[in-house]
Amino acid sequence: EAQVTQNPRYLITVTGKKLTVTCSQNMNHEYMSWYRQDPGLGLRQIYYSMNVEVTDKGDVPEGYKVSRKEKRNFPLILESPSPNQTSLYFCASSPLNTAQHFGDGTRLSIL
Amino acid sequence: RKEVEQDPGPFNVPEGATVAFNCTYSNSASQSFFWYRQDCRKEPKLLMSVYSSGNEDGRFTAQLNRASQYISLLIRDSKLSDSATYLCVVRTPSGGSYIPTFGRGTSLIVHP
Numbered sequence: 001e002a003q004v005t006q007n008p009r010y011l012i013t014v015t016g017k018k019l020t021v022t023c024s025q026n027m028n029h030e031y032m033s034w035y036r037q038d039p040g041l042g043l044r045q046i047y048y049s050m051n052v053e054v055t056d057k058g059d060v061p062e063g064y065k066v067s068r069k070e071k072r073n074f075p076l077i078l079e080s081p082s083p084n085q086t087s088l089y090f091c092a093s094s095p096l097n098t099a100q101h102f103g104d105g106t107r108l109s110i111l
Numbered sequence: 112r113k114e115v116e117q118d119p120g121p122f123n124v125p126e127g128a129t130v131a132f133n134c135t136y137s138n139s140a141s142q143s144f145f146w147y148r149q150d151c152r153k154e155p156k157l158l159m160s161v162y163s164s165g166n167e168d169g170r171f172t173a174q175l176n177r178a179s180q181y182i183s184l185l186i187r188d189s190k191l192s193d194s195a196t197y198l199c200v201v202r203t204p205s206g207g208s209y210i211p212t213f214g215r216g217t218s219l220i221v222h223p
Contacts, residue, residue, distance in 0.1 A: 018214055024114055031208060031209075033211070040215075041215070042198075042213055042214065042215035042216060043155070043198070045210075045211070047211075048208070048210070050207060050208040056206070068176040088152060092157070095142050096208055097142060097202055097209040098143065098160070099145050099157045099199075099200075099208055100157075100211060101157075102154040102155050102156070103154060104153075104154055105153065105154050107152075
């Protein structure tokens with residue numbers, strides 16, 4: 001089954017404690033991206049990747065890191081999380097110019 | 112001016128009604144267009160791609176107007192289950208890729 005898998009689905013943690021949200025896709029897509037969604041602000045792209053070892057900043061990259069060592073995986077890293085990073089996060093993948101497939105989302109709360 | 116704009120609504124319509132949403136985009140170089148549906152706090156799901164000639168999928172019809180830079184979504188015979196937020200997405204070429212930009216969504220409420 002074609003899918004984008006994010007883990008964890010839910011996480012409550014504390015300020016400053018490094019965390020990683022994993023994302024994996026099994027469709028051999030070139031393009032992967034991370035979004036955060038906040039009430040009233042819609043989906044905002046954090047980082048994206050066009051292919052292995054190619055990543056670029058989206059609209060709201062501050063406080064986040066990503067890596068793309070393999071085509072299927074695109075983890076999102078918060079080195080020192082802060083409460084303003086409490087949000088709903090989505091990973092998505094696609095070929096370069098077609099519709100994206102989304103993961104189920106990760107609800108992140110930082111106290 | 113935001114790159115992709117949608118009327119947030121909500122559009123409150125009775126079952127069976129026909130409802131239409133528009134979405135405007137600012138970059139004339141944009142190349143691909145999509146409508147997604149998102150239920151509360153769940154992942155966006157592709158509803159349909161939008162083609163230049165217009166396309167239809169059951170009760171849903173999507174149109175693209177490149178001259179005026181907008182896309183539209185028409186829903187006929189609305190069902191209660193159509194209640195959701197509808198997101199338009201535009202992909203624009205940049206640096207060898209096609210960057211997706213989302214509108215903030217239009218909320219639809221279908222009532223009995």
